[in-house]
Amino acid sequence: MIEGEKRKLLVVAHRGSSGSAPENTMAAFRMAIDEGVDMIELDVRMTRDFELVVYHDADLRRTTNGSGFIWEKTLDELKHLDAGSWYSPKFADERIPTLREVIDLLPANINLNIEIKSDGDVRRGIAFEDACIRVIREKGFAHRVLVSSFDHKFLRRFHKLDPAIRIGALYLPVRDAAKKPSTLERRLGASAFICSRTQLRKRFIADAHQHDIMVACYVVNTVRQLERMIRFGVDAVVTDFPRRIVRALNER
Ligand code: G3P
Numbered sequence: 001m002i003e004g005e006k007r008k009l010l011v012v013a014h015r016g017s018s019g020s021a022p023e024n025t026m027a028a029f030r031m032a033i034d035e036g037v038d039m040i041e042l043d044v045r046m047t048r049d050f051e052l053v054v055y056h057d058a059d060l061r062r063t064t065n066g067s068g069f070i071w072e073k074t075l076d077e078l079k080h081l082d083a084g085s086w087y088s089p090k091f092a093d094e095r096i097p098t099l100r101e102v103i104d105l106l107p108a109n110i111n112l113n114i115e116i117k118s119d120g121d122v123r124r125g126i127a128f129e130d131a132c133i134r135v136i137r138e139k140g141f142a143h144r145v146l147v148s149s150f151d152h153k154f155l156r157r158f159h160k161l162d163p164a165i166r167i168g169a170l171y172l173p174v175r176d177a178a179k180k181p182s183t184l185e186r187r188l189g190a191s192a193f194i195c196s197r198t199q200l201r202k203r204f205i206a207d208a209h210q211h212d213i214m215v216a217c218y219v220v221n222t223v224r225q226l227e228r229m230i231r232f233g234v235d236a237v238v239t240d241f242p243r244r245i246v247r248a249l250n251e252r
Pocket residue numbers: 014041043056115148170194218238
């Protein structure tokens with residue numbers, strides 16, 4: 001568990017409050033903070049000049065007015081893009097945030113799930129891992145982050161570089177179907193297991209809890225889905241609509 005977390009169902013804002021504001025923007029993160037989440041999930045990619053930015057896709061087209069790939073652009077070039085208008089004109093001032101900017105926004109009671117997106121980026125070596133560890137340490141956030149990824153090679157390298165920072169394995173059925181959460185823990189050092197709602201199985205929970213591994217499930221956007229997750233006994237739900245999920249939990 002991350003310091004300060006009690007054993008309760010954690011509410012994690014998926015890309016911020018991404019059902020009500022443009023995903024992975026400061027507006028979405030501010031909203032999630034106001035809505036009372038325990039943790040914020042965001043996606044991180046590395047720019048051409050090795051800066052860490054908060055952005056989901058490899059390509060800029062879906063959620064900005066730019067085009068091309070993140071790793072082809074410098075931070076300065078990315079900062080000129082509009083990352084909010086695609087969602088609504090009222091968010092036209094939103095820019096692609098840096099990881100540092102989001103960390104600086106977080107109050108002491110809200111932790112961070114940094115999901116590393118390395119797909120498509122052909123640069124190899126440990127530059128990405130290094131950049132990530134540098135920012136986390138600089139901000140004194142080692143005890144407040146969970147670093148997750150579908151890229152288990154990244155996680156393994158990352159864990160070797162800094163075993164004190166918690167990591168979470170994202171489950172990919174084509175690759176991981178035969179593996180238990182505890183196998184991933186042994187291989188990667190992962191203390192959290194993260195899968196989608198439809199991928200969740202009772203045996204995952206049983207194995208994970210036997211080995212003190214946290215189970216998080218995405219995306220849980222309705223009260224009905226939440227109730228199913230509670231019956232399963234998951235530890236964290238990742239949602240695009242934190243207000244709805246926090247309210248439902250408070251009313252229980
Ligand atoms: O961490 C869960 C989730 O964020 C993984 O999928 O595509 O939304 O980053 P995606």
